[in-house]
Amino acid sequence: MGKGRRAPKAVWVGHNLTLMENCQGAVRLEMASLERFLRRTNREIGLSGDAAFVRFVTDAEMARLNGKFRKRVRSTDVLSFPSEERTRPARMRVRVRSLRGKFLGDIAISPGVARRNAKLSGRSLSDEICILLLHGLLHLLGYDHETDRGEMERMEAKLRQRLGLAQ
Numbered sequence: 001m002g003k004g005r006r007a008p009k010a011v012w013v014g015h016n017l018t019l020m021e022n023c024q025g026a027v028r029l030e031m032a033s034l035e036r037f038l039r040r041t042n043r044e045i046g047l048s049g050d051a052a053f054v055r056f057v058t059d060a061e062m063a064r065l066n067g068k069f070r071k072r073v074r075s076t077d078v079l080s081f082p083s084e085e086r087t088r089p090a091r092m093r094v095r096v097r098s099l100r101g102k103f104l105g106d107i108a109i110s111p112g113v114a115r116r117n118a119k120l121s122g123r124s125l126s127d128e129i130c131i132l133l134l135h136g137l138l139h140l141l142g143y144d145h146e147t148d149r150g151e152m153e154r155m156e157a158k159l160r161q162r163l164g165l166a167q
Contacts, residue, residue: 086142107136
């Protein structure tokens with residue numbers, strides 16, 4: 001999500017004990033393994049286990065969200081909705097320390113788009129969705145690959161390696 005564009009609370013279920021909700025039926029997902037990966041990623045980064053809420057949505061819902069919040073009238077693979085506006089972090093450790101225990105925001109993922117992207121890149125759907133989960137979390141921390149001269153890309157590559165994800 002771009003700066004200053006947060007999802008209104010009415011759009012999302014919000015923060016609760018489950019970390020994920022599957023609101024689409026076109027693509028079969030292994031929710032338990034994806035939730036384990038999200039918890040593992042949070043630990044690897046240094047966040048609390050419930051730092052973000054993830055909703056898997058249809059392509060049509062993702063296109064609606066992308067149009068509403070980014071003015072792009074098409075579906076996309078992942079969107080992040082920070083709970084508050086964050087500047088680009090100077091250092092990951094400092095940012096994580098300041099946010100530890102806080103709810104960072106929501107992530108929307110389109111499994112339909114993810115499946116198409118996985119096929120094009122030669123990755124499994126599971127790996128593709130895990131990559132999107134990581135990507136979404138980095139956006140919630142304030143990283144923005146559209147403006148940061150490669151910082152987010154380098155951080156994501158480093159974390160993918162530590163988490164055993166395809167590059």
